[in-house]
Amino acid sequence: MPATIDDVARLAGVSTATVSRALRGLPNVAPATRDRVARAANLLDYVPDPAASALAAGRTNVIGVVVPTIGRWSHARILEVVSDIATTAGLDVLPVMLASPAARDFFLTSHPFRRRVDGLVVAEVPLDVTDVARLAEGRPVATIGLELDDVDTVLADEQAGVAAATRHLLDLGHTDITFIGDTDSTATLVGPRRRREGFESVLAAAGHPTSGDRVVETQPTATGGAAAMTLLLEQPRPPTAVITASDEMALGAMEVARARGLSIPGDLSVVGLDDQPIAQYVGLTTVARDVTRMATVAADWVVAAVAAMETPGEGVAAVPARHRMVRTSLVVRRSTGPPAMVVDDRDGDSRGDLD
Amino acid sequence: MPATIDDVARLAGVSTATVSRALRGLPNVAPATRDRVARAANLLDYVPDPAASALAAGRTNVIGVVVPTIGRWSHARILEVVSDIATTAGLDVLPVMLASPAARDFFLTSHPFRRRVDGLVVAEVPLDVTDVARLAEGRPVATIGLELDDVDTVLADEQAGVAAATRHLLDLGHTDITFIGDTDSTATLVGPRRRREGFESVLAAAGHPTSGDRVVETQPTATGGAAAMTLLLEQPRPPTAVITASDEMALGAMEVARARGLSIPGDLSVVGLDDQPIAQYVGLTTVARDVTRMATVAADWVVAAVAAMETPGEGVAAVPARHRMVRTSLVVRRSTGPPAMVVDDRDGDSRGDLD
DNA sequence: CAGGGAACTGCAAGCGCTTGCATGAAAGCC
DNA sequence: GGCTTTCATGCAAGCGCTTGCAGTTCCCTG
Numbered sequence: 001m002p003a004t005i006d007d008v009a010r011l012a013g014v015s016t017a018t019v020s021r022a023l024r025g026l027p028n029v030a031p032a033t034r035d036r037v038a039r040a041a042n043l044l045d046y047v048p049d050p051a052a053s054a055l056a057a058g059r060t061n062v063i064g065v066v067v068p069t070i071g072r073w074s075h076a077r078i079l080e081v082v083s084d085i086a087t088t089a090g091l092d093v094l095p096v097m098l099a100s101p102a103a104r105d106f107f108l109t110s111h112p113f114r115r116r117v118d119g120l121v122v123a124e125v126p127l128d129v130t131d132v133a134r135l136a137e138g139r140p141v142a143t144i145g146l147e148l149d150d151v152d153t154v155l156a157d158e159q160a161g162v163a164a165a166t167r168h169l170l171d172l173g174h175t176d177i178t179f180i181g182d183t184d185s186t187a188t189l190v191g192p193r194r195r196r197e198g199f200e201s202v203l204a205a206a207g208h209p210t211s212g213d214r215v216v217e218t219q220p221t222a223t224g225g226a227a228a229m230t231l232l233l234e235q236p237r238p239p240t241a242v243i244t245a246s247d248e249m250a251l252g253a254m255e256v257a258r259a260r261g262l263s264i265p266g267d268l269s270v271v272g273l274d275d276q277p278i279a280q281y282v283g284l285t286t287v288a289r290d291v292t293r294m295a296t297v298a299a300d301w302v303v304a305a306v307a308a309m310e311t312p313g314e315g316v317a318a319v320p321a322r323h324r325m326v327r328t329s330l331v332v333r334r335s336t337g338p339p340a341m342v343v344d345d346r347d348g349d350s351r352g353d354l355d
Numbered sequence: 356m357p358a359t360i361d362d363v364a365r366l367a368g369v370s371t372a373t374v375s376r377a378l379r380g381l382p383n384v385a386p387a388t389r390d391r392v393a394r395a396a397n398l399l400d401y402v403p404d405p406a407a408s409a410l411a412a413g414r415t416n417v418i419g420v421v422v423p424t425i426g427r428w429s430h431a432r433i434l435e436v437v438s439d440i441a442t443t444a445g446l447d448v449l450p451v452m453l454a455s456p457a458a459r460d461f462f463l464t465s466h467p468f469r470r471r472v473d474g475l476v477v478a479e480v481p482l483d484v485t486d487v488a489r490l491a492e493g494r495p496v497a498t499i500g501l502e503l504d505d506v507d508t509v510l511a512d513e514q515a516g517v518a519a520a521t522r523h524l525l526d527l528g529h530t531d532i533t534f535i536g537d538t539d540s541t542a543t544l545v546g547p548r549r550r551r552e553g554f555e556s557v558l559a560a561a562g563h564p565t566s567g568d569r570v571v572e573t574q575p576t577a578t579g580g581a582a583a584m585t586l587l588l589e590q591p592r593p594p595t596a597v598i599t600a601s602d603e604m605a606l607g608a609m610e611v612a613r614a615r616g617l618s619i620p621g622d623l624s625v626v627g628l629d630d631q632p633i634a635q636y637v638g639l640t641t642v643a644r645d646v647t648r649m650a651t652v653a654a655d656w657v658v659a660a661v662a663a664m665e666t667p668g669e670g671v672a673a674v675p676a677r678h679r680m681v682r683t684s685l686v687v688r689r690s691t692g693p694p695a696m697v698v699d700d701r702d703g704d705s706r707g708d709l710d
Numbered sequence: 711c712a713g714g715g716a717a718c719t720g721c722a723a724g725c726g727c728t729t730g731c732a733t734g735a736a737a738g739c740c
Numbered sequence: 741g742g743c744t745t746t747c748a749t750g751c752a753a754g755c756g757c758t759t760g761c762a763g764t765t766c767c768c769t770g
Contacts, residue, residue: 254636
């Protein structure tokens with residue numbers, strides 16, 4: 001059986017209260033005592049029981065991380081970053097994957113986080129204010145990719161990124177461009193909507209129609225991208241370029257095109273989103289999001305808030321919700337180029353740079 | 356404040372003991388009573404405090420998952436699968452990422468799992484029996500990719516898979532084949548060694564030399580694969596085909612070759628390992644491992660063992676360690692083909708099938 | 711040198727649950 | 741019909757820690 005605080009107290013010749021205070025670095029412990037306790041704890045290989053501390057202190061030292069899945073690179077990365085930061089701060093992480101609407105509903109109605117976490121970060125899961133509030137139950141929460149009032153939020157400027165991508169394609173001479181977005185656009189998930197807006201605004205500004213089948217929606221996976229591309233290629237006049245809502249989708253789209261005998265970028269230009277490590281190695285032009293930065297900011301916020309709970313100093317609720325926007329950038333690689341047959345030149349607006 | 360068991364007991368007009376038993380489905384509770392308790396709990400939105408139950412019962416209802424990182428697809432997938440299965444069984448998951456040796460050492464010497472988990476699955480992290488025992492501290496543990504006595508283990512038959520890949524390349528006419536393995540081969544991680552053996556045995560059987568720089572080692576990432584490929588291409592006589600220890604490495608290698616103006620598979624054939632979803636969409640020939648199956652088996656084992664701990668029935672230690680081998684298969688796609696200039700035919704052994 | 715703090719330390723009451731044991735009631739046995 | 745079983749429930753003692761409060765001790769002031 002592992003040693004308990006009593007064993008340490010006995011060995012160090014002090015009370016358990018002092019052991020508790022000494023080990024947690026609280027003030028009002030004499031240096032000599034602190035030292036003796038530390039030595040005793042070390043000797044006994046003592047580690048406090050998290051359940052016991054949680055029960056006694058009312059804090060769990062765990063933060064929850066809610067992501068859709070970890071199949072998409074960006075989600076896995078978010079989990080990884082939050083996990084790192086939490087670990088460094090001495091907190092454990094409780095990951096929760098909410099892929100399906102059913103899983104979300106179940107999760108919201110059961111009380112999975114009840115008394116289980118001190119704070120949480122919610123990333124890219126379509127939830128509204130009510131849902132998030134129900135999850136958080138008053139604890140610190142930061143969201144990634146959601147824009148909610150009264151909740152800390154970090155977003156990537158995907159609107160600008162997709163706009164840049166659209167401009168890039170227009171500048172290359174494309175006129176038939178389709179945006180392959182992901183579903184859930186209707187929810188409070190802000191990414192999908194903003195991406196689409198970035199796309200449409202640039203198209204409109206250039207005098208192109210944005211209506212009809214300029215935008216299709218599908219799952220943000222390679223399979224989804226492939227399915228969407230398949231449909232597009234069956235149209236009488238397929239696009240010469242597509243912008244997708246994730247690198248995975250872009251790869252799926254590329255493969256379908258290739259299987260149809262189209263060359264990339266000769267017959268089809270493709271743009272992804274995220275710039276996951278693999279993108280570089282497949283030559284994918286993509287809208288780079290600094291996922292690491294986003295996750296870091298969110299994690300830092302909730303870790304700080306959780307730490308602040310310990311010190312009974314000031315209240316926490318007073319701070320207004322912070323909203324941080326992280327820049328995106330277009331990374332041009334091999335998957336985009338001029339269309340095979342350039343349409344006779346467009347009206348006005350003929351800048352030559354690729355961004 | 357959330358309701359406690361006392362609130363429920365009061366409302367249902369029974370003792371807390373009965374509430375506890377009723378809610379957990381223990382026997383010896385009258386149906387009517389059970390019903391009344393359930394209703395009361397429901398009415399009060401009651402959820403037991405995990406910390407309190409853990410403390411009282413000595414069980415945490417958490418299982419730990421140790422993986423190197425979640426940057427590699429297979430690791431992320433393992434975490435995802437284990438997480439799913441655990442959730443279904445009513446258990447939480449505590450993920451731990453042990454990328455660097457430093458992290459591993461720190462993790463082993465501190466007692467991160469002490470009293471924190473009921474069981475754990477360790478996947479693809481180079482640890483020996485002592486390490487695993489230190490982590491487990493007597494709790495149920497299953498490993499993936501490690502072959503340890505007295506520990507439940509699930510492995511993929513990567514030796515056979517890589518052997519098949521090697522044969523495939525030989526059959527295509529390649530003679531200069533290099534295996535790009537991952538580091539840590541020296542550890543008890545069994546994958547790297549077996550893969551290498553699969554490669555070398557086939558080469559040897561075909562009368563090819565296996566010595567020298569037939570094998571190089573690097574990080575199992577795209578960057579690692581790229582670096583290795585760069586080195587290989589600087590050799591006086593670069594290989595016409597490479598087999599890599601992960602799909603990520605394969606992609607890295609492919610990109611470097613492409614950047615050097617080599618065509619794939621014309622000038623260079625590339626084989627990956629895992630068959631992650633993206634492999635299909637980039638046309639990568641690869642050794643498919645059923646990662647999902649492996650993770651499922653391992654997770655089921657520890658979930659079952661943890662569940663068995665609850666019933667004070669029979670002892671657990673009596674069961675001999677289980678070792679399960681999961682088949683691999685070669686998936687041939689576009690990244691492999693005959694070498695550009697076929698060497699004048701090889702001696703004997705000229706079967707024409709591609710496996 | 712008395713008095714007042716400040717700095718340490720210990721006491722003991724929980725935190726919210728589980729569970730061995732005791733109790734009482736209902737049911738089965740000869 | 742008295743007595744043993746079986747079933748259902750309650751009692752109460754913890755599980756291992758944290759923390760408000762109450763001492764002690766010791767060092768400064770005036």
